[in-house]
Amino acid sequence: MASALNQDLSPSIASSGINLVDPAHYAQHGYPHEIWTWLRQNKPVYRWEQEGALDYWVISKHADIQTISTHPRQWLSGPRLTISHEAEQDMSAFPPTLIQLDPPKHGVFRKLVAHRFKPKALARLHHDIEAIGKEIVDKLIEEADTGECDFVKEVSAPLPIAVIGWILGLPKEDWPLLFDWTNKIIGATDPEFHVPGTNPQEAAQATMVELFTYFTKLVEEKKKKPDDGLVSLFTQLKVDGKPLELMDVMAWCLIIVIAGNETTRNGTSGGMLAFIENQDQLRKLQANPSLLPSAVEEVVRWSSPIIHFARTAAEDGEIRGQKIAKGEAVALFYPSANRDEDVFEDPFEFRIDRNPNRHLGFGIGEHFCMGVHLARLELTVAYKHLLPRIEEIELTGPVSRLQSSLVGGVKHLPIKYRIKPAA
Numbered sequence: 130m131a132s133a134l135n136q137d138l139s140p141s142i143a144s145s146g147i148n149l150v151d152p153a154h155y156a157q158h159g160y161p162h163e164i165w166t167w168l169r170q171n172k173p174v175y176r177w178e179q180e181g182a183l184d185y186w187v188i189s190k191h192a193d194i195q196t197i198s199t200h201p202r203q204w205l206s207g208p209r210l211t212i213s214h215e216a217e218q219d220m221s222a223f224p225p226t227l228i229q230l231d232p233p234k235h236g237v238f239r240k241l242v243a244h245r246f247k248p249k250a251l252a253r254l255h256h257d258i259e260a261i262g263k264e265i266v267d268k269l270i271e272e273a274d275t276g277e278c279d280f281v282k283e284v285s286a287p288l289p290i291a292v293i294g295w296i297l298g299l300p301k302e303d304w305p306l307l308f309d310w311t312n313k314i315i316g317a318t319d320p321e322f323h324v325p326g327t328n329p330q331e332a333a334q335a336t337m338v339e340l341f342t343y344f345t346k347l348v349e350e351k352k353k354k355p356d357d358g359l360v361s362l363f364t365q366l367k368v369d370g371k372p373l374e375l376m377d378v379m380a381w382c383l384i385i386v387i388a389g390n391e392t393t394r395n396g397t398s399g400g401m402l403a404f405i406e407n408q409d410q411l412r413k414l415q416a417n418p419s420l421l422p423s424a425v426e427e428v429v430r431w432s433s434p435i436i437h438f439a440r441t442a443a444e445d446g447e448i449r450g451q452k453i454a455k456g457e458a459v460a461l462f463y464p465s466a467n468r469d470e471d472v473f474e475d476p477f478e479f480r481i482d483r484n485p486n487r488h489l490g491f492g493i494g495e496h497f498c499m500g501v502h503l504a505r506l507e508l509t510v511a512y513k514h515l516l517p518r519i520e521e522i523e524l525t526g527p528v529s530r531l532q533s534s535l536v537g538g539v540k541h542l543p544i545k546y547r548i549k550p551a552a
């Protein structure tokens with residue numbers, strides 16, 4: 130359907146009626162790389178007008194996303210983290226999570242927990258995470274006689290769920306709840322996860338209430354019987370000598386559940402899809418396993434699981450000479466930055482030995498992904514045990530994608546595979 134808005138785009142884009150923050154587009158067509166490429170080359174800072182929803186500036190260049198992300202006092206993460214293609218809902222009843230906070234509060238809060246995600250702290254967990262990953266991959270290898278599965282269901286989804294459940298200190302029988310909650314919050318607009326009789330925002334809000342009810346009870350239990358898990362840590366945190374309010378503790382639980390799940394799930398699936406579609410790269414990795422760390426980075430650049438986050442101008446400012454007024458919103462499209470011709474040689478080639486690889490898949494600056502080392506570890510564990518054993522692999526059906534303009538999700542990745550005998 131052609132729109133009367135945005136007519137100064139190329140005729141094919143203007144007539145397509147696409148909206149870059151419409152979740153349905155991502156389910157039906159995947160990432161709109163053609164449009165992002167056109168915008169990068171022709172209108173890198175472009176005001177996207179929407180009927181009945183907030184207008185916003187599309188930021189498509191790597192350098193501009195870097196500038197905005199590294200000036201957090203000018204480009205605020207509050208009051209909105211994402212741009213909606215519908216009228217904005219009032220979410221003020223819910224506590225802002227770390228990723229919505231701005232300086233100086235953001236730095237104070239991040240410091241409280243960030244040390245638990247540093248390589249040194251993770252080194253203590255390395256063995257357990259490796260064991261979780263190996264158990265999941267071994268199951269796939271054992272089931273190789275059937276040789277067919279949905280890779281998302283068997284590997285990409287259970288791995289981060291188990292890791293997050295475990296580091297939070299949740300009882301194992303409750304881990305499936307994490308899966309359900311993230312699907313319902315991130316995939317609120319997706320028909321597969323849609324709760325009948327509700328609109329997507331109501332469904333996401335109802336799920337958050339469910340999550341808070343669960344964690345409120347767990348917090349009480351952890352206060353009585355502390356352990357090494359993050360929920361126990363959250364109950365012990367203090368700012369200016371005072372314990373955190375319950376709402377702040379809830380915000381911590383929420384951000385870890387949400388940020389740590391869908392992203393890693395979709396990075397793992399997106400990477401597997403890239404290896405299926407670029408089998409020369411799979412063979413290259415099998416021949417040279419020392420390329421695994423750079424392969425993991427290339428998987429994140431290639432799949433760019435986060436589609437966009439928003440910022441709001443604190444004062445009148447400008448980007449690339451374009452004036453942006455106080456209060457206006459910008460949308461940072463990370464997958465576009467990760468195909469920027471000015472930064473990457475042959476950006477549309479998946480190359481596991483890409484070096485340098487200054488991708489923005491984990492963001493940059495003030496809000497740079499706090500779970501980056503954990504994410505890399507999970508991707509490494511999944512691929513390390515599986516990829517060397519793959520003799521043959523192919524897709525057996527269409528890849529179905531999540532209806533979301535926040536996380537570029539692969540919901541189902543049906544594959545057929547043959548495993549080599551163990552060396």
Ligand code: HEM
Pocket residue numbers: 198227228229239293384385388389390392393396429433434435438463489490491492493494495496497498499500501503504
């Ligand atoms: C492949 C997996 C992942 C990707 C692609 C990813 C990507 C991102 C991105 C793009 C941001 C925002 C950066 C910005 O605004 O500049 C972010 C922030 C964040 N991520 Fe990740 N992430 C991943 C995995 C994880 C994991 C496993 C965790 C932890 C359990 C995690 C926790 C966080 C947190 C807490 C923030 C907010 C940081 C802040 O506001 O200071 N992420 N992530």
